[in-house]
Amino acid sequence: MAAQTAAPGVREQEIAAEQAHLDRVYRRLEEKIREAEFLVSDAAKGAQVGTPGALAERDAQVFRAGMHLSRLNSEFEDFLFGRIDLLRGKDGKKGPDGAYTSVDPADDAVGPDAGADIAETLHIGRIGVLDTEYAPLVIDWRAPAAAPFYRSTPVAPGRVVRRRVIRSRGRKVLGVEDDLLRPDLVTGLPVVGDGALMAALGQARTHTMRDIVASIQAEQDTVIRAPAASVTEVTGGPGTGKTAVALHRAAYLLYQDRRRYSGGILCVSPTPLLVAYTEGVLPSLGEEGQVAIRALGSLVDGVTADLYDEPAVARVKGSLRMLKVLRSAARGALDLGPDRPARLRVVAFGRRIELDEEELAEVRRQVLSGTAPVNLLRPRARRLLLDALWRKTGRRFDDAELAVEERQGFDEDVSTESDFTDFLDAWWPLLEPRTVLAALADDRRLGRWARRVLTPPEVRRVARSLRRGGVSVHDVALLDELDALLGAPPREKKRELDPLDQLTGLEELMPERGESRRERADRLARERTEYAHVIVDEAQDLTPMQWRMVGRRGRTATWTVVGDPAQSSWIDTDEAARARDEALGTRPRRRFTLTVNYRNPAEIAEVASTVLSLAMPGTVSPRAVRSTGILPRYEVVGEDLGAQVRAAAAGLLDEVDGTVGVVVAMNRRAQARTWLAGLGERVVALGSLEAKGLEYDATVVVSPAEIAEESSAGLRVLYVALTRATQRLTVLAGPRDLPDHEGVPDLLRRD
Numbered sequence: 001m002a003a004q005t006a007a008p009g010v011r012e013q014e015i016a017a018e019q020a021h022l023d024r025v026y027r028r029l030e031e032k033i034r035e036a037e038f039l040v041s042d043a044a045k046g047a048q049v050g051t052p053g054a055l056a057e058r059d060a061q062v063f064r065a066g067m068h069l070s071r072l073n074s075e076f077e078d079f080l081f082g083r084i085d086l087l088r089g090k091d092g093k094k095g096p097d098g099a100y101t102s103v104d105p106a107d108d109a110v111g112p113d114a115g116a117d118i119a120e121t122l123h124i125g126r127i128g129v130l131d132t133e134y135a136p137l138v139i140d141w142r143a144p145a146a147a148p149f150y151r152s153t154p155v156a157p158g159r160v161v162r163r164r165v166i167r168s169r170g171r172k173v174l175g176v177e178d179d180l181l182r183p184d185l186v187t188g189l190p191v192v193g194d195g196a197l198m199a200a201l202g203q204a205r206t207h208t209m210r211d212i213v214a215s216i217q218a219e220q221d222t223v224i225r226a227p228a229a230s231v232t233e234v235t236g237g238p239g240t241g242k243t244a245v246a247l248h249r250a251a252y253l254l255y256q257d258r259r260r261y262s263g264g265i266l267c268v269s270p271t272p273l274l275v276a277y278t279e280g281v282l283p284s285l286g287e288e289g290q291v292a293i294r295a296l297g298s299l300v301d302g303v304t305a306d307l308y309d310e311p312a313v314a315r316v317k318g319s320l321r322m323l324k325v326l327r328s329a330a331r332g333a334l335d336l337g338p339d340r341p342a343r344l345r346v347v348a349f350g351r352r353i354e355l356d357e358e359e360l361a362e363v364r365r366q367v368l369s370g371t372a373p374v375n376l377l378r379p380r381a382r383r384l385l386l387d388a389l390w391r392k393t394g395r396r397f398d399d400a401e402l403a404v405e406e407r408q409g410f411d412e413d414v415s416t417e418s419d420f421t422d423f424l425d426a427w428w429p430l431l432e433p434r435t436v437l438a439a440l441a442d443d444r445r446l447g448r449w450a451r452r453v454l455t456p457p458e459v460r461r462v463a464r465s466l467r468r469g470g471v472s473v474h475d476v477a478l479l480d481e482l483d484a485l486l487g488a489p490p491r492e493k494k495r496e497l498d499p500l501d502q503l504t505g506l507e508e509l510m511p512e513r514g515e516s517r518r519e520r521a522d523r524l525a526r527e528r529t530e531y532a533h534v535i536v537d538e539a540q541d542l543t544p545m546q547w548r549m550v551g552r553r554g555r556t557a558t559w560t561v562v563g564d565p566a567q568s569s570w571i572d573t574d575e576a577a578r579a580r581d582e583a584l585g586t587r588p589r590r591r592f593t594l595t596v597n598y599r600n601p602a603e604i605a606e607v608a609s610t611v612l613s614l615a616m617p618g619t620v621s622p623r624a625v626r627s628t629g630i631l632p633r634y635e636v637v638g639e640d641l642g643a644q645v646r647a648a649a650a651g652l653l654d655e656v657d658g659t660v661g662v663v664v665a666m667n668r669r670a671q672a673r674t675w676l677a678g679l680g681e682r683v684v685a686l687g688s689l690e691a692k693g694l695e696y697d698a699t700v701v702v703s704p705a706e707i708a709e710e711s712s713a714g715l716r717v718l719y720v721a722l723t724r725a726t727q728r729l730t731v732l733a734g735p736r737d738l739p740d741h742e743g744v745p746d747l748l749r750r751d
């Protein structure tokens with residue numbers, strides 16, 4: 001892109017000009033904070049008086065002011081980060097943000113001698129700010145007027161002559177970086193270059209992800225602003241910004257239609273580590289509260305999965321075959337109780353009436369002939385039992401009215417008898433998902449429920465995994481399926497939630513509730529079972545059973561699904577694709593591909609692409625956007641693997657300012673933690689499956705062959721492991737790696 005070196009002193013002048021603008025913005029923000037505080041306290045004074053209409057209006061006003069205050073008070077880093085200088089547009093219409101709406105320049109915007117005037121200058125920031133005359137001081141990055149900041153290119157500049165990225169900290173402007181999109185014009189605009197994107201990419205990483213709002217690239221912007229309707233599917237290799245784009249899209253959707261998305265946005269992540277890593281991005285964009293970021297293992301209320309199943313078990317638990325097993329289990333579990341009654345005896349019309357085992361079995365068959373959830377069939381069970389008992393009385397009435405009356409009396413008498421109610425509780429107990437799942441831990445029982453579905457070795461493995469205590473990530477999808485199969489037992493009805501109550505901003509006004517912003521967001525997320533929009537990150541990893549679980553949370557939602565098939569750790573990708581189709585339904589889909597790798601330097605991307613060609617032959621690697629000149633380092637492991645890993649990690653900690661990730665095969669996780677003990681917080685040990693989505697300044701990948709051999713998706717998991725570093729990579733080769741004389745493992749050699 002065209003950039004020119006500015007004359008001496010110009011850079012300082014330009015920074016000073018931006019500083020003056022930023023000062024103006026902060027003065028205006030302070031005024032607005034004072035206005036909003038006044039509004040809130042004024043409204044609070046009149047809290048108890050007024051007609052219902054006036055009260056509703058006041059609530060809305062307080063809500064708006066509260067939301068505003070919350071945003072204004074947010075500590076934004078780089079509050080103002082962009083500027084575009086534009087030609088006059090085709091028409092003179094202005095949008096609600098005070099900016100001209102025309103995308104194309106007016107026919108006469110450029111004179112015959114290529115001279116042109118700048119008709120409009122827009123500053124882009126995290127939220128929009130108008131001056132007292134309603135002219136835009138800052139345009140919200142999500143507003144239509146901000147789109148050209150991200151979209152314009154020298155080939156299709158539209159009205160943009162110069163795009164500027166402004167770097168600031170707190171209230172101080174530190175630097176500017178310009179792209180001249182119309183170098184052919186004579187406008188007198190100076191151009192200053194600091195390399196803002198490259199500076200951002202080279203920055204040391206911490207354990208939390210940063211937003212990319214100042215440097216969103218055109219192909220990413222198209223996805224972020226794609227219309228919300230239906231399903232947006234995004235694929236792209238490692239480091240192409242899929243996670244970043246998905247989160248910015250959540251913020252964009254809220255900006256576009258806050259009312260609609262007050263129904264909640266759910267963002268599903270594969271691991272708690274990735275949740276922790278990405279959690280800060282939305283607050284930094286001024287959004288939180290309506291977006292629940294949850295790990296697949298935490299989607300079911302009250303359950304947190306902290307175990308991973310071995311691949312053979314995961315493969316069974318994730319497959320749709322489990323659905324059949326769970327259907328049998330949900331019904332079979334009615335007989336789990338220790339005192340399952342063999343007969344029902346009641347007294348009616350002065351004599352004893354009884355249903356024996358066979359008759360009861362027949363009633364049970366009839367009840368279960370419906371497809372309704374088992375717990376919800378209990379009233380039907382009660383009714384059919386009464387029918388069967390009534391038949392046993394042998395009573396017949398010619399008079400229909402009398403018959404009805406007699407029968408009603410009978411039902412009332414019998415169904416309130418403790419013999420009957422105790423029987424019903426034992427014979428049709430209310431079942432909890434956890435009880436039923438625990439019942440699968442018994443080999444014989446599971447064998448019965450899984451007949452002709454699982455093989456005997458599969459039954460043994462699954463049952464064993466359920467006996468070890470604790471819940472695995474894959475168990476969570478089973479629990480959710482059981483919840484749907486069993487149906488929630490009737491609960492006390494929750495207080496109807498006021499929709500205004502669910503919107504961010506009000507909490508600042510209601511401190512007496514004693515609930516922090518985070519606690520409130522968590523509570524709302526728990527109370528919600530369905531969402532208005534569902535974002536699935538690392539979608540390639542969802543098992544069919546997990547797709548069903550996620551699908552239930554977005555039955556009427558619109559979706560954003562991001563992933564990379566080449567990074568899939570799931571084996572039966574066809575079955576998963578079918579389950580995904582079912583979850584997403586027949587809604588039309590818009591597909592996008594991201595092509596540029598912003599994470600890995602070319603030297604590391606090159607090694608990863610060798611593995612990619614083995615893992616998914618024919619797949620194109622994303623193009624690495626930068627190069628560091630530092631090649632990956634290879635070492636052959638000697639006697640003491642632990643000491644060598646520790647030394648490699650310690651060496652990297654000296655070389656980088658930020659984080660170091662040590663990736664090992666899953667069965668070495670615990671071991672690896674002990675190797676790294678005492679090296680400090682900048683370094684973490686990760687099982688291969690936990691590395692998903694994360695990034696570090698430097699990584700140590702321990703024995704590629706061990707990782708690749710973990711499962712039949714192992715090569716793809718290795719590809720993930722090799723693409724985590726932003727600066728340096730060290731690979732340790734064990735005996736299984738068959739290293740060459742330079743220590744390069746067999747799998748990483750480009751022959």
Ligand SMILES: Nc1ncnc2c1ncn2[C@@H]1O[C@H](COP(=O)(O)OP(=O)(O)OP(=O)(O)O)[C@@H](O)[C@H]1O
Pocket residue numbers: 197200201210211212215216217220236237238239240241242243244245564567598599692693694695723
């Ligand atoms: N436009 C951008 N400007 C600055 N940084 C960017 C940009 N796009 C992506 N990045 C950075 O690149 C890194 C990779 O982004 P992200 O994690 O979203 O990629 P991904 O496609 O989800 O990767 P993976 O498939 O490996 O999980 C992050 O550090 C992100 O901040």
